Amino acid sequence: MLDERKMRVLYAIIDSYISTAEPIGSRTISKAYDLGVSSATIRNEMSDLEELGYLNKTHTSSGRVPSDKAYRLYVDSFIKLDKDSINKKQKTEIKSALERESKELDQLIQNSARLLSQITSYTALALSPQIKETRIKYVQLLPIDDYQVLLILVNENGLVKNAVFKTEQSIPENQLMAITNMLNERLRNKSFNQLNNESMKDMFNQFYRYKNEIERLMPIINKSVESMEDIDLYADGIGRLLNFPEYKDIDKVKSIMSFIEDKDQLLNILLLDSISRDIHISIGQENIYAPLKDCSIITATYKLEGETVGKIGIIGPTRMDYLRLIKILKIFSDNISEIINNYNGSVKR
Amino acid sequence: MLDERKMRVLYAIIDSYISTAEPIGSRTISKAYDLGVSSATIRNEMSDLEELGYLNKTHTSSGRVPSDKAYRLYVDSFIKLDKDSINKKQKTEIKSALERESKELDQLIQNSARLLSQITSYTALALSPQIKETRIKYVQLLPIDDYQVLLILVNENGLVKNAVFKTEQSIPENQLMAITNMLNERLRNKSFNQLNNESMKDMFNQFYRYKNEIERLMPIINKSVESMEDIDLYADGIGRLLNFPEYKDIDKVKSIMSFIEDKDQLLNILLLDSISRDIHISIGQENIYAPLKDCSIITATYKLEGETVGKIGIIGPTRMDYLRLIKILKIFSDNISEIINNYNGSVKR
């Protein structure tokens, strides 16, 4: 393990590099950070740190730059200490901002990404709640007019989906109720694909007049169930990547941006580490995908009834302000959890 | 008006500049385009065209670059000729791609933006249908369990909204139906804000036991109505801006990107020209907002039951491939109109 002084030198370098993005020399550190030793000593320490893989040089006579390994050490050692103070005032401010603008769950997630990006000046990511294998709690058919029926589906999580369904013939209300009852019997507590053909046939027999209607209804129910399970992904503040001096190389930033804009790929990344703890940090080379090799990603989870259902995150250069961002992410994650658990408004997605 | 030959010279320059992004000299044109005159003649014509404001030079001895005025002329004269062939095969391909991935209206719009950006390699914009002053057609309260009620709202356009509503006390089903009936009586064919306090008080009297519930219900109804009227805006392929050589200046592209990512501003732009024809083109300096002064925007509308309800668009450098993009936008606009008019699946937003 690194001794006390090496630690302090390394932290000083990381601290300086995070705020300036410039390679740091021994003299700069000895002046700006009060370590009580001369630049020459620091120079020796830096040489050791480089040998240990914590620092890199861009060329023989340049200052040093922290390596991914250094950031990893930095983050790991501070994340324990950081049980402290989340800023209560800031938290309630953010919460009320989120609540103010969000009429629906979708909007909440979208606004979280926007606000997170605004506050941090980094690119923000947000994942909508992920519901696996929805079980149907409740089905209802309601007549809108003679040839339109409103289908309503409620799942076990209280999510509601609806679809308007056009019929070829008018179905009287009592028949509709009968079909509704039948559907409920068949579907309740089942995921859609558990519905077997047996009971379908049975339905056709009982409501032979509406065979066509029922046949067309089933795929619509299926679609609705599927879209309950769909995950939406929002990325906000992509353009902010251009503010970082490390991304002044247009080709580099282009590849990162197109990665972020490719929802499928990005989803992969975010769902990959789903086993992990509340805060997950992936630094530089730790990322599997090439375009992200000089980015870091921090993600935090949010919960519905104690269970992790979604994520928010931040993406930026490895030289990111980890401590500050972790704090803000925690605030957002807590707030989102609180809001979705108390939702008494629309829980529609 | 410009004479025939000047026209042909100008088009040649525009054509060349659109594909190369390089200033064009007289010699290049005389070789690449068969105008039957020497470079010296073209040089004279170019000099005239510059004087007339159709061409610009980047410096004294450089080639010429088309001005906004030139693009305007170019677009205006071709847009009339361009009643021709939209590619039937391409159209059905795009349509089925859109239909395949879109379970809901929201998704359709989002996918349109994504696909449009993919196909064109430009940044694409899409606006969800805009519904003004929704009138309520139908209200229904359904019990989910003892303390949760599902509120369903259908508006005149067939849009459906729902919200789950927690009650303090259990409300028996027949009472819920009575309240539903009452709400329908009061709200049908009214926009929410037309509801006056008189009829509210009336309701309180009739259902005094549920005074609190009803009081809390009203703002939820209101929120739902509001969110029916909300417009969503999607921008896809923002990173593609970096592919254009004119945006190699990082500061320029940064300001454009942050403009595009600011939904409110962008919405302003897109709603501004809403009086206009199906295809609207805004070239360079014609844009009001400074960051867009060297961009062009093409928008196309899509319709629901014959009425314009939304837009899709493309944004890029003034040197954009107008003719090709207009064709593709028309295809998308037709397809979206067709799909939303035939929606028999979920019309939920």
Add this chain to the structure above:
DNA sequence: GTTAGCACTCAACATCGCCGAGTGCTAATC
């Protein structure tokens, strides 16, 4: 073990000259 001192390295920046694409003008030609 720490520090002062010094030679050495190298990116960044400015300067200079050359090259070539392109213009504008003039005089010859159709």
Add this chain to the structure above:
DNA sequence: GATTAGCACTCGGCGATGTTGAGTGCTAAC
């Protein structure tokens, strides 16, 4: 009178060259 060939001139782009300064690594003294 319109078109064209010819030529002097302009100017951005590019590579070569030199200078500067921040920073290192090593050695010798404390």
